[in-house]
Amino acid sequence: MGATKTYIFSTKQNELAKIAKVLAHPARVAILEYISKQDACICTDLVDIIGLSQPTISQHLNEIKKIGLLKGTFEGKNLCYCIDQERWKELQDTFHLFFSNINRNCC
Amino acid sequence: MGATKTYIFSTKQNELAKIAKVLAHPARVAILEYISKQDACICTDLVDIIGLSQPTISQHLNEIKKIGLLKGTFEGKNLCYCIDQERWKELQDTFHLFFSNINRNCC
DNA sequence: ATTATATATTGCAATATTACGATAATATTT
DNA sequence: AAATATTATCGTAATATTGCAATATATAAT
Numbered sequence: 001m002g003a004t005k006t007y008i009f010s011t012k013q014n015e016l017a018k019i020a021k022v023l024a025h026p027a028r029v030a031i032l033e034y035i036s037k038q039d040a041c042i043c044t045d046l047v048d049i050i051g052l053s054q055p056t057i058s059q060h061l062n063e064i065k066k067i068g069l070l071k072g073t074f075e076g077k078n079l080c081y082c083i084d085q086e087r088w089k090e091l092q093d094t095f096h097l098f099f100s101n102i103n104r105n106c107c
Numbered sequence: 108m109g110a111t112k113t114y115i116f117s118t119k120q121n122e123l124a125k126i127a128k129v130l131a132h133p134a135r136v137a138i139l140e141y142i143s144k145q146d147a148c149i150c151t152d153l154v155d156i157i158g159l160s161q162p163t164i165s166q167h168l169n170e171i172k173k174i175g176l177l178k179g180t181f182e183g184k185n186l187c188y189c190i191d192q193e194r195w196k197e198l199q200d201t202f203h204l205f206f207s208n209i210n211r212n213c214c
Numbered sequence: 215a216t217t218a219t220a221t222a223t224t225g226c227a228a229t230a231t232t233a234c235g236a237t238a239a240t241a242t243t244t
Numbered sequence: 245a246a247a248t249a250t251t252a253t254c255g256t257a258a259t260a261t262t263g264c265a266a267t268a269t270a271t272a273a274t
Contacts, residue, residue: 001233002258008158009133013140020130025262026116029123029205036209051115056263058222078271079221083209092206098136099199102143102190108263109228132232151250160234165252167232186251 016098019091022067027052027060032069035083067091123205126198129174134159134167139176142190151186174198 006014022028030050046061047054061081064070068087073080113121129135137157153168154161168188171177175194180187 001256002231002260004132004134004232004260005159006133009137013133013136016136017131017133020127020136023127023205024124024131025111026113026120026124027111027262029120029127030116033120033205033208052112052262053264054221055223055265059262062222078219085209088206088209095202095206098130099195099202101140102192102195108226109230109261111230111262134232159232161251162235162253163233169252 016094019067019094022063022069025060025063027056028064031057031060031064032083035070035081123201126174126201129170129176132167132170134163135171138164138167138171139190142188 009017023032027050031046034046034049046057050057052060061070065072069084069091071082071084116124130139134157138153141153141156153164157164159167168177172179176191176198178189178191
């Protein structure tokens, strides 16, 4: 008990839920927004911008990384995080499809 | 410790996260998909369709209701659940905006 | 090599979520 | 009024998430 029964749902349903879960925290929304607004992609200052501790930010970044949304490369001592545009579009499509496939003739 | 620090984020960021949280469970995705596919909206059989217990389904429905996505009216002994089209479009726009506002010139 | 700076990992406590049995509430039917 | 059917709520156990201090790791600069 207590654990999500993923096995009774379809792959697509689990996929959407998994992606949504990453967006289900304001810190991760804020991180994605911040990174996307940067011209360059040196994101050293997320800790100051967001206002959470460095380990916490690091963990959130890791959650975002898990669904393939971040490309990270070292540039000097700083880690350069960028949003993976291909993956971003994929997720956009996933959500678009989900929101589009809804029946209108009800109630 | 342990609780999300909502107060350090913007209303919009918290809003998106809150909506995403509802979609962050495959059962709720499945429920929304099922309801949207029905011509009529008598959704008594969700328990059989999804494969979770009646209390669990009821709780999930409640989560969906909390963000205003469900219109529910009693029709006889059965509860008639429908998706609120207005609200649905709002959420669709919220996500669309979020996914659109992303910088392209990076990395 | 040592120091400084940036990010990752570990360990742990607080809180939240998920799921279901038992039970209550509500409405229909007999 | 009693029985039936459907949904909601309560209580509780299992699991997951959130957040941070402490520590480890990695690169840069001195």
